[in-house]
Amino acid sequence: MTYFQAIVLAIIEGLTEFLPVSSTGHMIIGTALMGMEPSPFVKLFTIVIQLGTILSVLVLYFKRFFKSLNFYYKLVVAAIPASVLGLLFNDFIDSLLESPLTVAVMLVIGGLALLFVDKWFNKPQIDNSDNISYKQSFIIGLYQCLALIPGTSRSASTIVGAMTQNLTRKAAAEFSFFLAIPMMLGASVVKLYKFFKEGHTFSGEEVNLLILGNVIGFIVAIIAIKTFINLLTRYGFKVFGWYRIIVGLVIIGLILSGQSLQLI
Structure with missing residues (x-):
C-alpha cells in the first residue's frame, strides 16, 4: 500500500462511514x-481506520456521552445481534469483502429502498x-444485521430501523452515529487480534499508514457528519438513494461487460 492509496481510502472512509451509502462497499x-x-x-x-471516524463522533457529541448509563446500555443492547452474527459468520463475511459485484447489487437494492423511506415512515x-x-434499541440492532452484507450500509440499515421505531430522521441518524462506536471498535479489535494471531506484524511504514489513515478519516468524518445531518433534514433520503443506484449500476455494467475496475 502506498501513501497515496492510504489517503484515498481514508477520505472514502471519512466521507461514507456515516452516510447511507455503504462505507465498506466504497472501500471495496x-x-x-x-x-x-x-x-x-x-x-x-x-x-x-474506522477508529478515527469513531473519534469524530465522540468529539462532535461529547456532551451526549455523559448523560446517563441507560444510554450506554441501550447501545450495548442494539449492538448485540450484529456482533453475534458477525462472529459466527466472520469467514463468510470476509469472503464477501472481496466481491465488488455483491457490493454493486446491494447498492442498487438499498438505493431503491431509500427512495421510498421518507414516504413509508412520515x-x-x-x-x-x-x-x-x-x-426499540434491540429492534434497531436487528436491522443493523443487514449491514453484514457488504454494500448494504450499516448507517442506512440502522437509520431505517430507527425510523421504523418512530424516530425522526435526525434522531435516527444520531443514534446510528452512536451505535457505530461499539460496532467499529469491536470490529477493529477482532481484526487486530486475528491479524496478530495469524503471525502478521506491522512494519514501521505500515504503522505510519495506519496513523495517517486515522487522522485523515477523523477530519473528513467531522465534515461529513455535519453535512449529512443538514442534507438529511432538508431533503431526506432520495438523493442518497439515487446516488447508490447510479454507482451500483455503473459497477455492474463494468463487471458484466468484462471491463477491469482498475483505474490506477
Whole structure:
C-alpha cells in the first residue's frame, strides 16, 4: 500500500462511514479501482481506520456521552445481534469483502429502498434518541444485521430501523452515529487480534499508514457528519438513494461487460 492509496481510502472512509451509502462497499470498490491486492494489511487497514471516524463522533457529541448509563446500555443492547452474527459468520463475511459485484447489487437494492423511506415512515414521534426503549434499541440492532452484507450500509440499515421505531430522521441518524462506536471498535479489535494471531506484524511504514489513515478519516468524518445531518433534514433520503443506484449500476455494467475496475 502506498501513501497515496492510504489517503484515498481514508477520505472514502471519512466521507461514507456515516452516510447511507455503504462505507465498506466504497472501500471495496476503491481498492479495486486502484488495483490493490486484498492482502492481510489492506484488509486490516480498511477496518482499523474506522477508529478515527469513531473519534469524530465522540468529539462532535461529547456532551451526549455523559448523560446517563441507560444510554450506554441501550447501545450495548442494539449492538448485540450484529456482533453475534458477525462472529459466527466472520469467514463468510470476509469472503464477501472481496466481491465488488455483491457490493454493486446491494447498492442498487438499498438505493431503491431509500427512495421510498421518507414516504413509508412520515409520522415520527421521537425527536431525541435518548428516549427510545430497550426493545426499540434491540429492534434497531436487528436491522443493523443487514449491514453484514457488504454494500448494504450499516448507517442506512440502522437509520431505517430507527425510523421504523418512530424516530425522526435526525434522531435516527444520531443514534446510528452512536451505535457505530461499539460496532467499529469491536470490529477493529477482532481484526487486530486475528491479524496478530495469524503471525502478521506491522512494519514501521505500515504503522505510519495506519496513523495517517486515522487522522485523515477523523477530519473528513467531522465534515461529513455535519453535512449529512443538514442534507438529511432538508431533503431526506432520495438523493442518497439515487446516488447508490447510479454507482451500483455503473459497477455492474463494468463487471458484466468484462471491463477491469482498475483505474490506477
